[in-house]
Structures are given as C-alpha cells and as structure tokens.
Amino acid sequence: MNSIWTEKYRPMKLDEVYGQERIIERLKAYAEQGNIPHLLFAGPAGTGKTTSALALSKELYGDNWKHNFFELNASDERGIEVIRKKIKEYARTTTLSVEGFKVIFLDEADSLTSEAQAALRRTMEKYSSNCRFILSCNYSSKIIDPIQSRCAVFRFRYISKEGVTDWINHIAEGEELTITEDAINLLVQISEGDLRKATNLLQISASTTDSIDEEVVRQSANIAKPGDIEKMINTAMEGDFMESRGQLYDLFVDYGLSGNDIIRQIHKSIYNIPMDNERKMKLVDRIGEAEFRMVQGSNERIQLEALLAHISKDFAKR
Amino acid sequence: MDENVSRDYSDDEDVPKSGDWTERYRPESLEGVAGNAKAKNDLRAWAREWDSDTIPKNKAVILAGKPGVGKTTSAIALARDMGWEALEMNASDDRNKDAIRQFIGRSAVDDTFSAGGDFIPYKKGKRTLLILDEADNVFGNEDRGGIVEIKNTVQKTQQPMILIVNDYYGLKNRSKDLSQMLKKIDFKAVSVGDIVGLLKNICDEEGISADYFVLKSIAERAEGDVRSAVRDLQTVAAGRDKLVMDHLEVLGYRNREAEIFPTIRKILHDGDPLEARQSIRELDEEPRNLITWIEENLPREYRYPKELSGGFDYLSKADIYLGRVIHSNYYRFWAYSNDLMTAGVCSAKTGSHRGFNKYAFPTWIRKMFSSKGRRSIINRLSYKIAVNTHTTSLRAKSDILPYFSVLFSNDEEFRRTMVKEIKINPEEAAYLLDTKVRAKVVNELYREEKEEEVVTVVEKKKEEETEKKKKEEPEKQKTLFEF
Numbered sequence: 001m002n003s004i005w006t007e008k009y010r011p012m013k014l015d016e017v018y019g020q021e022r023i024i025e026r027l028k029a030y031a032e033q034g035n036i037p038h039l040l041f042a043g044p045a046g047t048g049k050t051t052s053a054l055a056l057s058k059e060l061y062g063d064n065w066k067h068n069f070f071e072l073n074a075s076d077e078r079g080i081e082v083i084r085k086k087i088k089e090y091a092r093t094t095t096l097s098v099e100g101f102k103v104i105f106l107d108e109a110d111s112l113t114s115e116a117q118a119a120l121r122r123t124m125e126k127y128s129s130n131c132r133f134i135l136s137c138n139y140s141s142k143i144i145d146p147i148q149s150r151c152a153v154f155r156f157r158y159i160s161k162e163g164v165t166d167w168i169n170h171i172a173e174g175e176e177l178t179i180t181e182d183a184i185n186l187l188v189q190i191s192e193g194d195l196r197k198a199t200n201l202l203q204i205s206a207s208t209t210d211s212i213d214e215e216v217v218r219q220s221a222n223i224a225k226p227g228d229i230e231k232m233i234n235t236a237m238e239g240d241f242m243e244s245r246g247q248l249y250d251l252f253v254d255y256g257l258s259g260n261d262i263i264r265q266i267h268k269s270i271y272n273i274p275m276d277n278e279r280k281m282k283l284v285d286r287i288g289e290a291e292f293r294m295v296q297g298s299n300e301r302i303q304l305e306a307l308l309a310h311i312s313k314d315f316a317k318r
Numbered sequence: 319m320d321e322n323v324s325r326d327y328s329d330d331e332d333v334p335k336s337g338d339w340t341e342r343y344r345p346e347s348l349e350g351v352a353g354n355a356k357a358k359n360d361l362r363a364w365a366r367e368w369d370s371d372t373i374p375k376n377k378a379v380i381l382a383g384k385p386g387v388g389k390t391t392s393a394i395a396l397a398r399d400m401g402w403e404a405l406e407m408n409a410s411d412d413r414n415k416d417a418i419r420q421f422i423g424r425s426a427v428d429d430t431f432s433a434g435g436d437f438i439p440y441k442k443g444k445r446t447l448l449i450l451d452e453a454d455n456v457f458g459n460e461d462r463g464g465i466v467e468i469k470n471t472v473q474k475t476q477q478p479m480i481l482i483v484n485d486y487y488g489l490k491n492r493s494k495d496l497s498q499m500l501k502k503i504d505f506k507a508v509s510v511g512d513i514v515g516l517l518k519n520i521c522d523e524e525g526i527s528a529d530y531f532v533l534k535s536i537a538e539r540a541e542g543d544v545r546s547a548v549r550d551l552q553t554v555a556a557g558r559d560k561l562v563m564d565h566l567e568v569l570g571y572r573n574r575e576a577e578i579f580p581t582i583r584k585i586l587h588d589g590d591p592l593e594a595r596q597s598i599r600e601l602d603e604e605p606r607n608l609i610t611w612i613e614e615n616l617p618r619e620y621r622y623p624k625e626l627s628g629g630f631d632y633l634s635k636a637d638i639y640l641g642r643v644i645h646s647n648y649y650r651f652w653a654y655s656n657d658l659m660t661a662g663v664c665s666a667k668t669g670s671h672r673g674f675n676k677y678a679f680p681t682w683i684r685k686m687f688s689s690k691g692r693r694s695i696i697n698r699l700s701y702k703i704a705v706n707t708h709t710t711s712l713r714a715k716s717d718i719l720p721y722f723s724v725l726f727s728n729d730e731e732f733r734r735t736m737v738k739e740i741k742i743n744p745e746e747a748a749y750l751l752d753t754k755v756r757a758k759v760v761n762e763l764y765r766e767e768k769e770e771e772v773v774t775v776v777e778k779k780k781e782e783e784t785e786k787k788k789k790e791e792p793e794k795q796k797t798l799f800e801f
Binding site: 003004006007010045046050054073075076107111197203204207220223224225239245246249253254256257258261296298299303305306310312313314316 | 606609613617623624626627629630631633634637638640641642643644645681682685686689692693696697700701704706707708709710711712713715716717718719720721722724725728729731732734735739
C-alpha cells in the first residue's frame with residue numbers, strides 16, 4: 001500500500017464515475033459534441049464533483065488534457081484579485097486544442113463573498129471566447145444569480161447505499177481484500193454517502209489487516225476522528241464545564257478545526273448519545289441557534305462555549 | 319518577586335552568561351532579521367546584481383529608517399549571505415575619513431582589499447561591502463566637505479556600498495545629486511508580532527520561560543524598535559528562569575492584569591450591574607479583547623449551571639453585536655455589546671457572592687501562543703495534501719489529515735512513498751508520528767534520501783535555488799492575532 005487510494009482509484013473516464021448516472025449521461029453528451037457551456041457543480045463533499053470535472057476534461061482533450069485544464073481552489077488563493085490574475089495569465093496563453101477553448105475549474109466557489117463573485121462573473125465574461133468555467137460549491141444558493149444564470153447547474157446527490165457498496169467492492173477487488181458484509185454495511189453507514197470518506201476509512205482498515213470485519217472498521221473509525229466531539233459533549237453533560245471547554249480549545253488549536261467543522265460534528269454526534277427524542281430535538285434546536293449566532297457574531301469560540309454552558313444546564317445527566 | 323532577585327546572585331557563580339544580547343542574538347543571515355520582508359528582498363535583489371563581472375548601475379544603496387529596525391544588522395547579514403567581506407565604518411567619526419579615502423583609492427583599481435588591508439587581485443578576490451553607518455550625521459555637518467567626500471566615494475567605488483541614515487529627507491534636501499545616485503530602501507517599524515516571535519526565540523535559547531503577555535508588553539513598548547525590545551528583555555530577564563509581569567515594573571510598565579482584574583471582579587463578583595457597566599469606562603480596552611478576559615473568568619466565579627449558562631448567553635449576545643459592527647461598519651453597536659458583557663453578565667448571577675476567586679490570564683491566548691509552531695506545521699501539511707488530492711487546505715485539514723496521519727503511522731511503505739512524492743519534511747513527519755524530529759523513526763525515514771543526495775548534488779542545488787526564490791517572496795507582516 002503506497003499511495004492515497006482516493007487518488008489511485010479516482011475514475012479516469014466519465015463512465016467509471018459511481019453513483020451520479022443522470023449527471024454523467026449529460027456530461028457524456030457534452031463530451032461527444034466537443035463543446036460545453038459554463039458549468040456549476042453543486043453538492044456535498046465526496047460525491048464526485050471534482051472527479052467529474054477531471055474526467056470530462058480527459059474525454060474532451062484526451063492526452064492533452066493537462067494543457068487545457070486549470071484547477072484553482074477559491075479558498076486557498078489569497079482573494080479574488082489573485083484568482084483573476086491567475087485566470088488572466090492562463091486564459092492568455094493560446095489554445096492548442098481543436099475544441100478552441102480551455103477549462104478552468106474553480107473549487108469551493110461558494111467560499112467567495114458576493115462582491116468577489118461579481119468580480120468573478122466579469123472575468124468569466126471577459127474570457128468566455130476561449131475559456132469554459134466549471135465552478136464547484138456545496139450550496140448553489142450561495143452562488144449569486146448572475147453566475148447561476150450563466151451556468152448549466154448540476155446537483156450532485158449523496159451516493160446511495162448501493163453506490164457506496166459497489167464502490168467499496170470495486171476497491172476491495174483491486175486491493176485483493178476480503179471484507180465481510182457487516183463491515184461493508186458499517187462503512188456505508190459511517191460514510192453517509194461520501195465516497196472520499198468511505199475510501200479513506202477503507203484504506204485505514206486495510207492498513208492493519210487484509211481481511212476486514214466490522215470490528216476493524218469500527219476501530220479504524222474511532223482512531224481517525226479529528227478530536228473527540230462526543231467526549232466534549234458528554235463532559236459538559238456531566239457538569240464539568242471547565243474540562244469540556246478545555247476540550248473545545250484542543251479541537252480548535254491542536255486539531256486545527258474551524259467552528260464550522262465543530263458545530264457540524266456536534267450536530268451529527270448527538271444521535272449517538274442516549275437521550276429521549278423530545279430532549280434530543282430541543283438540543284438540535286439549540287445547536288441550530290448556536291450556529292445561527294456564529295454566523296451573526298464575531299467569535300465562534302464564544303458561541304460554542306455558550307452552547308456548552310447551556311448543555312451543562314439543560315441537558316445534564318441525572 | 320524577591321525570591322528571583324536572590325536567585326540572580328546565586329546564579330552568577332555557575333552561569334557566567336555575559337555580553338550584550340543585542341549583539342549575541344544579532345542574526346547572521348538576512349533570513350533571521352525580524353520583519354521588513356520587502357526591504358530584505360530589495361537588498362538581496364541589489365546584491366545579486368553584483369554577482370556578474372560588470373559593475374551594476376546602482377553601486378550604492380541607502381537604507382533609511384528609525385533606529386533599531388534592523389538596518390545595520392541587515393547590511394552585515396547581507397555581506398555574510400553573499401560571502402562578501404564587510405567593512406563597517408561610522409561615517410560621522412572623523413578618524414574614519416582617511417580610512418574611507420584609502421579604501422576607495424585602492425578599490426578603484428578594480429582589485430580587492432580584505433578588511434585587514436591585504437591586497438587581493440581582481441577576479442580572485444571576493445567583493446567587499448563598504449557600510450557607512452550614521453551617514454546623515456555627516457550631511458548634518460556645517461562643513462560641506464563631508465557630503466562631497468561621500469559623493470566622490472560613491473562615484474569612484476568599484477565595490478558595493480551601503481549608506482545608512484535615520485533621516486533620508488535631510489540628505490535629499492542637502493544634495494539632490496547624491497540622492498539620485500543612491501537606490502533607496504525603506505526600513506519600517508517592526509510589527510509587535512514579529513518582535514514577540516524574536517523575544518520568544520531568545521527566551522527559549524536562554525532557557526527562560528516567559529509568558530506571552532509579558533513579551534507582548536515589551537514588544538508594544540518598543541514601538542517597532544527591535545534593539546530596544548531586546549535590550550529591555552535583557553534588563554528584566556537576564557539571570558532568571560521565569561519572567562512574569564511583575565518583573566517589568568522596573569521598566570515602568572503598566573501591569574495589565576492589575577488593571578483588568580478589578581474590573582473583572584466588579585462584573586463577576588460584586589453583583590451591581592450598573593457599577594459593572596461603569597467600570598469599563600476607565601479601562602482602555604477594545605471590546606473583543608475584554609470579552610476574552612470575561613470569557614476566561616466567568617466559569618471560575620459562576621459555579622451553578624443556571625448562572626453559568628445565563629452568563630454565557632449574555633456573552634454570546636454581546637458577541638453578536640460585535641459581529642454586527644463588523645458586518646455593518648456601524649460602531650454604535652459596541653455600546654450594546656459592552657452593556658451585555660458587563661451589566662448583562664453581572665445580572666445573570668444568582669448565587670451568593672462569598673469567597674475569593676483567583677482570576678486568570680486568558681487560557682486561549684496562552685494556548686494560541688504556545689501552539690504557534692504546531693499550527694503552522696498542520697497548515698503546511700494540509701496544503702501539501704490538498705494539492706495532491708485535488709481539494710482545498712481547509713477540507714484536507716478536516717476530512718483527510720486525520721486519516722492520513724493514521725496511515726502514515728501504520729504503514730511504512732506509505733510513509734516512504736509520501737515522503738518522496740508529496741515531500742513531507744522531517745518536521746511534518748514528526749508531527750504525523752506524534753514524536754520528536756530527532757526520533758529514530760524520523761531519522762530512518764530520511765536516511766536513504768541523504769545517501770541519494772550525494773549522487774544528485776547538482777539537482778539538489780537547482781532545487782535549493784528555486785526554494786530560495788520562493789522564500790524571497792515577500793512575507794506578510796505578522797499581526798498579533800496570528801499568534
């Protein structure tokens with residue numbers, strides 16, 4: 001085992017993409033025509049947005065795809081000016097392909113502010129004679145209307161249980177692993193339709209043994225958690241606020257998580273905590289309120305602390 | 319406090335640490351000079367022009383800036399980085415006049431003299447950098463001879479030359495000719511963040527444990543003057559193994575904790591909301607800083623779940639108004655924020671107010687400070703992974719890094735491949751393996767590489783050069799909140 005499986009098994013052709021049949025059918029039609037409009041891929045992580053963009057380009061350009069495909073990550077570039085400059089530099093170089101256009105893939109376009117998106121829109125227009133943009137985002141509603149109206153929008157859904165199962169079997173075959181049905185079911189359950197997560201978890205499980213059962217998957221999922229959110233919530237419920245606050249600080253600092261990551265995982269984790277359903281829903285309401293305040297406020301840490309304090313009062317274990 | 323003074327004397331016997339820290343910790347390479355990224359880049363670019371056999375257009379540069387921001391240090395460090403000899407002279411000292419003249423006379427014939435005066439024929443010789451410090455004092459001289467002398471020197475020199483001044487415009491007014499012959503490089507005040515970083519390094523080196531807050535106070539007071547910050551640090555820290563706020567009193571520092579704690583006590587302990595509200599009027603502190611102090615100490619005083627949760631609810635609302643200030647640029651909202659974090663928090667307390675609670679400096683700030691190195695490793699690592707997996711650093715950090723580190727620890731083959739393919743460096747490997755850089759397992763990972771190095775020296779050199787170029791891209795000045 002010597003590579004990252006998400007890369008090793010990343011589909012090269014549109015036909016090999018799992019779980020997004022309808023979208024793939026449309027994209028194949030584009031590839032056959034040899035032309036594409038601007039595209040907007042919206043959907044959760046690990047559902048094939050980047051893979052589809054890469055595969056589409058490979059089919060459009062064949063071996064030359066690397067010269068005609070340019071990948072940018074909106075959240076890693078330092079602001080819209082840097083993005084525009086890079087696009088400008090890339091768009092300027094002449095097109096070699098017979099198609100007459102090049103593809104610019106902009107990941108996490110929804111991390112741009114609406115002002116930055118407006119600037120991006122002008123850039124898209126300026127270079128539309130020889131460039132096609134593929135934007136990817138988690139929520140299409142965070143993309144401004146003028147951009148949406150210029151793009152063909154594709155909504156990527158979570159991969160179905162069957163889709164994830166097929167994918168796991170596909171890798172297991174390639175790596176000559178034996179894996180029990182229970183183990184596959186648990187992988188499907190934990191990964192929640194996110195193929196990247198399923199692949200990573202499978203690779204970790206396989207790094208300890210060639211024959212994977214449910215227990216191996218369970219242990220792997222436990223060690224690969226980015227910090228222990230459940231423990232923090234439990235500590236707050238036991239009434240030790242100071243300790244749970246210390247754990248919160250650790251999540252921020254030692255694990256480098258953002259407030260957003262943390263609240264998202266708090267939300268997920270409460271379904272693992274034994275509690276009657278009515279109280280659980282009250283807690284969901286309070287978690288949602290905390291996230292709302294995080295968006296409105298200036299300091300995620302204080303909002304999360306307020307949530308922990310609230311949990312230690314209203315959701316104390318008796 | 320007194321115990322430390324007595325320790326001073328006892329330490330003197332076995333640890334004869336002497337010398338001026340501003341000298342001892344003067345960086346040897348430009349890399350190590352704090353702050354002024356742009357000026358350092360300009361200097362490097364100018365020096366590189368001297369690499370060829372021809373003399374560049376700008377034979378001399380002038381470094382302008384306030385005292386203590388690193389002008390002389392940068393000049394000396396530059397010479398060292400370039401492998402040049404350096405001849406440093408104080409221009410205002412009359413005794414140096416002859417020496418300068420002599421130097422120029424000799425260098426004009428295209429040969430080089432070492433600083434010791436030995437003759438080295440041209441082309442075999444290294445360059446010698448002439449550094450004229452305090453050059454503005456010559457210009458200030460009533461005798462116009464001084465300025466003419468310098469002009470001649472710049473005209474005749476066949477060697478790189480750096481003039482250093484505090485007041486550039488004084489020079490420009492006196493001699494336009496001269497100012498036109500010189501390429502100007504500005505040295506700016508060094509940021510508090512950069513100075514704190516430097517002071518922390520010195521403390522580590524000296525084995526002194528020092529609080530973030532203490533170093534920040536020293537840095538703030540220096541107002542961008544690195545030399546005075548280092549000097550102050552030596553004054554208060556030399557001979558101690560722990561530096562605390564009290565020690566700064568000797569320099570006339572304000573003790574921030576002593577100012578803030580009474581306010582915290584009014585808010586969290588005394589139980590009078592209006593008094594609590596009033597108490598922050600005299601305290602000159604931004605709301606976003608104040609809220610961190612209240613946040614830290616609230617659970618130390620509010621022990622019942624009801625008041626704890628009520629108090630934090632007010633803090634949460636106070637923070638929402640801070641957010642609204644940011645989103646709307648409407649600063650009136652600060653007033654509501656202040657009321658909620660003082661009177662609001664105060665009114666949430668229901669229990670009795672007996673007993674004395676010890677308040678604390680914000681744990682959060684401390685934690686951010688001490689984890690600086692670790693966090694930057696995580697960020698670099700996430701970026702490397704992101705680039706290789708078609709995703710963003712943020713996603714790599716939260717969704718891939720946890721898996722990656724498990725694989726890296728579990729699987730030796732994976733480890734070796736990743737070191738080669740995505741260029742995981744020893745520091746990052748140590749982080750992933752949760753061990754020290756010097757650990758055996760890390761060493762073994764890079765042993766083969768070292769052996770290969772011998773074969774591919776040429777390639778390595780090329781790589782180094784590109785690395786070097788990368789490093790020279792201007793870094794941002796650090797702000798305090800990056801700690």
